[in-house]
Amino acid sequence: MAEKETKKNNKVVKKEKNAEGETGEEAATENLEFAELGPFETITGQRMPSAFFKFQFKNVEYSSGRHKTFLCYSVEKQGTECERSEGYVEDEHAGTHAESAFFTDIFTECDGSLSYSIIWYVSSSPCAVCAAKIAEYLSSSPNVELTIFMARLFMWEEAESHQGLRQLQAAGCRLRIMKAPEYNYCWNTYVDNEGEAFTPWEDLQDSSVFYEEKLHEILQQA
Numbered sequence: 001m002a003e004k005e006t007k008k009n010n011k012v013v014k015k016e017k018n019a020e021g022e023t024g025e026e027a028a029t030e031n032l033e034f035a036e037l038g039p040f041e042t043i044t045g046q047r048m049p050s051a052f053f054k055f056q057f058k059n060v061e062y063s064s065g066r067h068k069t070f071l072c073y074s075v076e077k078q079g080t081e082c083e084r085s086e087g088y089v090e091d092e093h094a095g096t097h098a099e100s101a102f103f104t105d106i107f108t109e110c111d112g113s114l115s116y117s118i119i120w121y122v123s124s125s126p127c128a129v130c131a132a133k134i135a136e137y138l139s140s141s142p143n144v145e146l147t148i149f150m151a152r153l154f155m156w157e158e159a160e161s162h163q164g165l166r167q168l169q170a171a172g173c174r175l176r177i178m179k180a181p182e183y184n185y186c187w188n189t190y191v192d193n194e195g196e197a198f199t200p201w202e203d204l205q206d207s208s209v210f211y212e213e214k215l216h217e218i219l220q221q222a
């Protein structure tokens with residue numbers, strides 16, 4: 001909870017700065033993220049503030065205070081030419097989940113004659129409802145390939161969540177836990193890192209291994 005408070009405070013501080021019309025880098029780059037949106041709207045963008053990434057993608061075992069999902073995506077379209085697009089989607093759990101928003105706001109045109117390779121880096125694994133929706137979509141779209149790298153497993157003790165992950169796997173979705181290389185990649189691709197290198201937290205590696213073992217167990221229980 002302490003971390004949540006800190007994050008909230010940071011957000012407020014940045015908003016106030018913008019409101020005062022402060023110039024400089026921060027005000028210029030934060031405008032998009034801190035536009036006056038309601039608390040439950042879906043937010044999309046190219047790069048997120050580094051504090052968001054460090055908090056939301058931290059692979060702690062119990063994610064108290066993180067009532068939203070961040071989804072970074074890379075879509076590669078293969079056909080006559082190869083095109084790639086990248087960005088991120090952010091939700092609040094009370095609104096449309098980021099996974100659904102990806103299909104309604106980002107990936108809206110899927111041409112059946114082309115093939116798509118999509119990679120997601122999500123702060124936590126999809127809830128059971130989203131998992132079922134994604135699985136259904138993948139089953140009916142053989143030209144779409146999806147790999148999901150997850151920082152944390154959402155409610156990993158719940159049978160419902162296990163079922164969701166297995167449904168995704170059965171639909172051909174590749175499920176992986178984010179490790180140091182993925183954190184580095186995300187930091188350099190989706191984060192306003194101001195030229196700073198990614199600094200892993202102390203137990204990043206141990207937590208990745210923990211979640212990887214859990215995921216392996218869950219997927220084996222089919």
Ligand SMILES: [Zn+2]
Nearest residue numbers: 097126127130
């Ligand atoms: Zn969901």
